[in-house]
Amino acid sequence: MAKGIALTIGLNAVDPRHYGGWDGKLNACEADANDMAEIARSQGFSVETLLTKAATRDAVRKGVLDAAAKAASGDIFMLSYSGHGGQLPDRNGDELDNEDETWCLYDGELLDDELYNLWGKFKSGVRILVFSDSCHSGTVVRMAKAIAGIGGSFSLLPYMRESSGVAYRFMPPDVARTAYRRNKQFYNQLQDTVPKESDVDLKCSVRLISGCQDNQLSQDGTFNGLFTAKLLQVWNDGTFQGDYSQFHTDILRRMPPDQSPNHYVIGIADPAYDKQKPFSIT
DSSP states (O other): OOOEEEEEEEOSOOOTTTTTTOOOOOSSHHHHHHHHHHHHHHTTOEEEEEEGGGOOHHHHHHHHHHHHHHOOTTOEEEEEEESOEEEEEOSSSOOTTSEEEEEEETTEEEEHHHHHHHHTTSOTTOEEEEEEESTTOTTTTSOGGGOOOSSSOOOOOOOOOSBTTBOBSBOOHHHHHHHHHHTHHHHHHHHHHSOOGGGOOOOSEEEEEESSOTTSOOBOOSSSOHHHHHHHHHHGGGTOOSOHHHHHHHHHHTSOTTOOOOEEEEESOOHHHHTSOTTOOO
16 A cells, blocks of 8 residues: 655754854744645655754654655655755756756755756655745756746746745755855755756656745745645645645735745656546545
């Protein structure tokens, strides 16, 4: 019988020691992680949740690798992230915007190149489902040349900065520069040693539904991030009956024009996966 494995991640702050004194405080990322965990449990997934200080680079990588070791053909692994999105200078030329998209984990950033390499650890026939309620998340599971929306389109909308009391889940440019310069040797070595996409044998099917496009920002909130709040509305305690494309479309329709969730699949084509109700294990 197929099994579901889930790892949900939410950070309401980061370690200022790595980020040049910036603590990155947010309101609702831990709540997002707990709500995504609740959905997963309700559908029969086994769930691990990492919140703020526990959501380190090593812990997240270990959680994904543990899932890769456990998951067999026909199984599904769900990974959700809520927190700041970041960007680093691209060093291997695989990004059209010359920047690697990142997740700002507690003790350092996790690169999109690293995530793609992790997908290569999963066995043939495994389904991977990723949700990223973070800024710059439109292609966070792979390089930007792979932009391919399903039921939506990539739109070059301008950044929306913090204004009118709206908080966004992004690392300010001055913080990004400072954090990179303080940890330049670490990130350069990481980027130079992580396998390129062309060297990764991807045998599984990886689906991303992101909170926004790479050039957009994701709103934080009081109870949930905006993207997660709309996801929960559409899911409606499991009464939603459509497939993944409809799920994405219904979320997108509820979002403001400056925040357009992306949806695409990489890896092995799996038409049966495409047609499933979200979070289905079998």
